[in-house]
Amino acid sequence: MINLPGSFLRRTCNDIIIIMKNIKENWDEMAQDYDEFTSPADTYSNAIEWAHIKRILPTLRGRRVLDIGCGSGRFSYYFKEYCPSEIVGLDISDEMLALARSKAESDARIRFENGSTEDLSQFSDGYFDFVFSSTTMHYVKDLKKAFSEAFRVLSPGGSCILSLIHPLYSATYPLPGCSDWELRYQDRRMREYLQPWTRFNDKHEKPLCRSYHYTLADYMNTLIESGFTIRGVHEPQPPDEWRLGNPRRYEDVMNEPIYIVVDMVRSSDLKGYKNPA
16 A cells, blocks of 8 residues: 555545646646647657557457547557457546547547546446556556556456556656756655646646656555556667667656556466567
């Protein structure tokens, strides 16, 4: 169990509701800018995160896929190319879901639903063969509830890949009222900051984004407590072509990793598993 400071735990239900509302409103407001910012092939998410994830994907043909925190649907549509029988994208932001649905091409295999990471009660036990989430869990108040729900809806023997903002990276996010990006690894207070798609965008107002910070131990221990068997933990590196083409960008990511990808299964049988890294 994660041991959080007393001051962090002493929140009323109203405090938590307000925080979740702020997070939802943040993403409703940032949806279009986020989608435009993350779409190009040379973004961190496409060039680093997705480039690694697709190397460790399980077989998706004919399988049911859940994309938790799907945003504007980018990964859901990537998975479509692997011929699953069904893809469900889940998100709390109505604006993100509207963008995701606008990209649909009358494909009955893919749908997008409004829902919370911590409550997947609309899905029956063991319904999905593959559960995925990208950079969502640092917005979640109750990791145990979120991970336990992901485990519950995963079929026995099913696979789960969680791509997390690296705890060393989220540890630098500023505290409310601060503007300095300093490493505060063991400080689990709420963070408040400008996202890059708003920080460098002068078209709109610049809403502050709120999220939590968890340590590596918080994530790993809670996943284990939730029942998952971890079969691989990966820290994706930037593409080699950045070394010469964009050396500053390459060194920044090498020195301060952005993602950590956890590959898991709802099973204790790792016989025959080979780490692809």
